[in-house]
Amino acid sequence: MSSKTALYIIKRILLAIFTVWVVITITFFVMHSVPGGPFVGEKATTPAVQAAMEAKYGLDKPLSEQYFTYLGDIVTKFDFGPSLKQRGRMVIDIISDGMKTSMVLGVIAAAISTLFGVVLGAIAALRRNKLIDRIIMVITTAFVSMPSFIMGSLLLALFAIVLQVLPANGSTPAGLVLPIITLALYPMAYITRLTRSSMLDVLGQDYIRTAKAKGVSGTRIIFGHALKNSLIPVLTYLGPMLAYIVTGSLVVEQIFAVPGIGRAFVSSITNRDYPMIMGTTIILAALIVVMNLVTDILYKVVDPRITLE
Amino acid sequence: MKIKKIIALLLAAAFVLSFAACGGNSGGDTTKDSANKGSDSASASEINVCIASEPDTIDPALNSAVDGATLLAHLFSGLAKWEKQGDKLAIVADAAKELVEGVENEDGTVTYTYTLRDGLKWSDGKDVTAKDFEFAWQRAASTALAADYGYMFEVVDGYADIWETNDKDEYVNPDAKLNVKAVDEKTLEVTLANRVSYWNELLAFPSYFPVREDVVSNESWATDPSTYVCNGPYTLDSWKHNSLITLKKNPNYPDADKITMDTINFYLSDDENNMLSNFKNGDWLLIDGVPTNEISTLKTEYPDEFFNVGQIGTYYVCWNINENILPEGSKLEGAEAEAAKNEIRKAVALLLDRNYIVNDISQGGELPASSFVAMGLTDADGSEFYKNTGVSDKFDGYFDASAEAVETNFASAIETLKKYYDYDDATKKFTNFPSMTYLYNTNENHKAIGEYIQSALSGVGITLNLENQEWATFLNTRKKGDFSIARNGWLADYNDPISFLDMWTTASGNNDIQFGKGDNADVKAYSVDITDLGSDLKVENGTWAETYDKLITEIKACTDNDKRYKMMHKAEDLLMSTGCITPIYYYTDQYMLSKSVKGFFSNPLGYKYFMYCTIEK
Numbered sequence: 001m002s003s004k005t006a007l008y009i010i011k012r013i014l015l016a017i018f019t020v021w022v023v024i025t026i027t028f029f030v031m032h033s034v035p036g037g038p039f040v041g042e043k044a045t046t047p048a049v050q051a052a053m054e055a056k057y058g059l060d061k062p063l064s065e066q067y068f069t070y071l072g073d074i075v076t077k078f079d080f081g082p083s084l085k086q087r088g089r090m091v092i093d094i095i096s097d098g099m100k101t102s103m104v105l106g107v108i109a110a111a112i113s114t115l116f117g118v119v120l121g122a123i124a125a126l127r128r129n130k131l132i133d134r135i136i137m138v139i140t141t142a143f144v145s146m147p148s149f150i151m152g153s154l155l156l157a158l159f160a161i162v163l164q165v166l167p168a169n170g171s172t173p174a175g176l177v178l179p180i181i182t183l184a185l186y187p188m189a190y191i192t193r194l195t196r197s198s199m200l201d202v203l204g205q206d207y208i209r210t211a212k213a214k215g216v217s218g219t220r221i222i223f224g225h226a227l228k229n230s231l232i233p234v235l236t237y238l239g240p241m242l243a244y245i246v247t248g249s250l251v252v253e254q255i256f257a258v259p260g261i262g263r264a265f266v267s268s269i270t271n272r273d274y275p276m277i278m279g280t281t282i283i284l285a286a287l288i289v290v291m292n293l294v295t296d297i298l299y300k301v302v303d304p305r306i307t308l309e
Numbered sequence: 310m311k312i313k314k315i316i317a318l319l320l321a322a323a324f325v326l327s328f329a330a331c332g333g334n335s336g337g338d339t340t341k342d343s344a345n346k347g348s349d350s351a352s353a354s355e356i357n358v359c360i361a362s363e364p365d366t367i368d369p370a371l372n373s374a375v376d377g378a379t380l381l382a383h384l385f386s387g388l389a390k391w392e393k394q395g396d397k398l399a400i401v402a403d404a405a406k407e408l409v410e411g412v413e414n415e416d417g418t419v420t421y422t423y424t425l426r427d428g429l430k431w432s433d434g435k436d437v438t439a440k441d442f443e444f445a446w447q448r449a450a451s452t453a454l455a456a457d458y459g460y461m462f463e464v465v466d467g468y469a470d471i472w473e474t475n476d477k478d479e480y481v482n483p484d485a486k487l488n489v490k491a492v493d494e495k496t497l498e499v500t501l502a503n504r505v506s507y508w509n510e511l512l513a514f515p516s517y518f519p520v521r522e523d524v525v526s527n528e529s530w531a532t533d534p535s536t537y538v539c540n541g542p543y544t545l546d547s548w549k550h551n552s553l554i555t556l557k558k559n560p561n562y563p564d565a566d567k568i569t570m571d572t573i574n575f576y577l578s579d580d581e582n583n584m585l586s587n588f589k590n591g592d593w594l595l596i597d598g599v600p601t602n603e604i605s606t607l608k609t610e611y612p613d614e615f616f617n618v619g620q621i622g623t624y625y626v627c628w629n630i631n632e633n634i635l636p637e638g639s640k641l642e643g644a645e646a647e648a649a650k651n652e653i654r655k656a657v658a659l660l661l662d663r664n665y666i667v668n669d670i671s672q673g674g675e676l677p678a679s680s681f682v683a684m685g686l687t688d689a690d691g692s693e694f695y696k697n698t699g700v701s702d703k704f705d706g707y708f709d710a711s712a713e714a715v716e717t718n719f720a721s722a723i724e725t726l727k728k729y730y731d732y733d734d735a736t737k738k739f740t741n742f743p744s745m746t747y748l749y750n751t752n753e754n755h756k757a758i759g760e761y762i763q764s765a766l767s768g769v770g771i772t773l774n775l776e777n778q779e780w781a782t783f784l785n786t787r788k789k790g791d792f793s794i795a796r797n798g799w800l801a802d803y804n805d806p807i808s809f810l811d812m813w814t815t816a817s818g819n820n821d822i823q824f825g826k827g828d829n830a831d832v833k834a835y836s837v838d839i840t841d842l843g844s845d846l847k848v849e850n851g852t853w854a855e856t857y858d859k860l861i862t863e864i865k866a867c868t869d870n871d872k873r874y875k876m877m878h879k880a881e882d883l884l885m886s887t888g889c890i891t892p893i894y895y896y897t898d899q900y901m902l903s904k905s906v907k908g909f910f911s912n913p914l915g916y917k918y919f920m921y922c923t924i925e926k
Contacts, residue, residue: 036781042798043373044788044818045457048478052455087366088529089550097550161589168586169576169593171552257578259551267362272781 098261113188121195143189170258239295354571362579370449389512439491617674622800622896647834654888678892679706738770825853
């Protein structure tokens with residue numbers, strides 16, 4: 001690795017930290033400026049009770065002091081504090097519970113969509129304008145344009161209610177099958193199209209023609225040269241895709257009642273559970289920043305022609 | 310080139326590994342899950358239900374939610390409990406040998422002495438003692454815990470001292486305690502400030518359940534089965550947060566032989582569409598909540614499985630008392646203006662067709678309301694409180710809410726409003742009614758009702774703008790009184806009308822209408838006279854604080870049950886005379902229950918009981 005690349009990576013890491021800090025700051029102050037509070041419910045408590053609760057969680061202190069205390073706890077102790085709504089539970093525990101489920105969902109969905117996407121894309125490219133190519137393109141167009149809540153509802157109605165082969169509730173491992181499929185379909189269709197166009201591009205290159213002219217076997221051309229090189233754009237899509245699936249699975253988590261991070265995130269906002277809002281925002285922001293960073297670095301590694309500056 | 314190869318290899322390895330990992334993961338429990346499928350979803354002694362999403366807490370003292378209370382009713386055993394006897398619900402002794410009568414002391418306080426049953430055990434095997442009750446009650450009512458439902462101990466002697474504050478909101482008596490003590494291991498003595506008819510019901514309320522000092526000293530004791538020690542029919546077997554709570558029958562419970570359900574799986578979800586899917590495919594046998602737009606279909610498709618039961622709550626519209634609704638240039642002032650506004654608000658309430666709202670909008674089998682104290686709350690003699698308002702023998706409540714009366718109500722409303730506003734006979738509309746804004750929290754049902762009110766009022770020339778806010782923002786706005794008219798609703802915590810009436814005192818945190826606050830603080834327009842009930846309270850044209858607040862204080866101190874109820878009727882009369890409350894309907898609770906489940910019941914507070922259930926195949 002050249003020193004230029006190393007410098008670039010360091011620069012990017014610093015930028016990532018800065019980004020997360022900006023997110024923390026904006027979220028913190030916007031969150032506190034929104035009306036309503038964690039201890040305001042339909043049935044009012046007395047001002048004394050309200051004051052006692054606020055004092056207990058340090059919400060009676062000036063906002064700036066709360067901000068620096070919070071930042072300090074995160075940097076020095078990685079402490080996100082207690083949840084204000086789920087009494088007795090720590091934010092980090094709730095997040096890690098949610099992340100475990102969302103990660104399983106996200107990683108499996110990403111793997112399935114990549115595998116099928118690449119295979120289908122390659123087939124479509126190699127059989128360009130043949131029937132199979134047309135079929136694949138029609139299906140992927142449908143999947144790309146269909147929002148996940150429609151896809152999820154359709155799958156739910158078919159497999160859980162009509163056929164009754166899979167549970168409708170995502171709290172058991174078998175219940176994760178439908179949400180995974182729902183999540184995987186869009187990126188799979190996207191990767192299929194990406195692979196197809198990139199592969200067509202590669203297949204038209206001079207070196208492929210040269211290889212053909214030299215009598216290299218078809219399989220070797222496809223697997224040894226064409227496929228490998230056409231996967232570069234796909235690779236760059238993987239990082240953002242994983243982040244998208246993990247953070248964007250909110251709708252799917254809702255439809256299938258999956259206990260993931262998306263549901264925790266939304267309910268924390270309606271509950272004004274300040275530490276939970278901060279915790280989930282930071283983790284999700286960090287995930288996206290890290291994924292983008294990894295992708296950029298990988299990009300450079302797989303394609304030496306790219307210079308990072 | 311080399312690097313590329315390594316990367317390709319790594320990627321391939323990563324995929325293989327992730328597949329292996331997920332294969333193992335989802336494969337592991339599938340057998341267990343598929344065994345739970347369909348009509349086998351629960352064997353004779355196991356039931357899958359869904360009553361709500363993750364509970365905020367299952368600490369009996371901290372809980373303030375109905376779903377939490379359902380869980381707690383299965384996990385704990387208080388002095389009393391709810392039970393179904395034949396067709397009726399009753400409060401019976403549970404941890405106490407019997408529910409004794411109180412003995413009145415010279416100072417008017419009432420002392421109850423309870424003896425605990427033999428053989429009461431905590432789930433970790435230790436004995437349940439009277440000391441545990443004493444500790445639990447002192448804790449639940451303490452300022453240190455500051456529990457939402459600490460006020461459930463308001464009736465116990467000493468509570469008022471604990472919570473007495475000075476001008477700076479500081480507690481005056483830091484050492485004050487409830488008048489409750491464990492005389493010995495098995496005897497608990499508690500003294501109430503005065504006799505209340507709902508005392509036994511309170512004993513069955515989660516706040517009154519016992520907890521053990523050494524257990525709750527760990528602040529997160531109630532979040533994990535390993536630290537959760539209880540004494541009820543069930544123990545907390547597992548808790549997959551945001552996903553599933555499993556309760557298992559507690560063999561140490563003295564009445565364990567009567568408990569027919571061995572395992573209860575409480576699935577945690579609040580998505581009503583998802584709940585319905587799970588009910589339809591037979592996985593869950595009870596779901597507490599259905600999508601509003603499915604109600605009419607469900608009623609016809611599942612006539613034996615769709616249930617709609619009364620709840621002690623009222624859905625209503627509240628008016629900000631400080632909002633000026635008189636026409637521009639009105640010369641009315643002071644008490645006269647106040648009386649006019651009261652009349653106007655009551656007239657507007659008569660323009661609405663509540664039968665249309667419940668039958669065509671909310672469709673949940675709710676009943677049109679004509680009073681604030683909800684249907685289901687009982688009077689001193691056990692009859693329905695709302696039927697005894699005494700305004701007229703022809704209808705219940707404060708006006709006739711029946712479908713037949715819609716036209717006459719409308720006509721009389723127009724006549725009343727004509728006294729104050731200009732009416733154009735050609736268009737049949739009022740021309741100078743100031744425009745108002747209706748505030749509601751974002752929700753399809755509230756929106757539809759808001760739109761109906763808007764169209765009903767615009768029919769007579771009253772402009773009503775709609776504004777919706779997200780839940781927490783809405784609560785804040787309404788509490789501060791930043792609205793002209795707002796959607797509101799109230800569900801009582803116990804069967805006593807005071808739970809509906811004491812929220813409208815000046816200082817109450819639930820006083821959204823702003824009675825006695827702002828401009829209304831100095832308005833002398835309210836009258837009360839309860840001298841015929843043996844009290845000195847008689848005020849003519851006084852402020853809200855001099856009348857309503859005083860009346861509520863009198864009610865709370867009254868030891869004569871009959872008189873107390875009569876006073877509560879007077880309080881509701883005064884409240885309704887302002888017209889600030891426009892009742893819409895009495896709440897009902899909708900749930901789906903599979904035909905195969907027998908022995909299920911729910912109480913008026915909405916707690917659901919599964920312990921005596923059996924499942925017929």
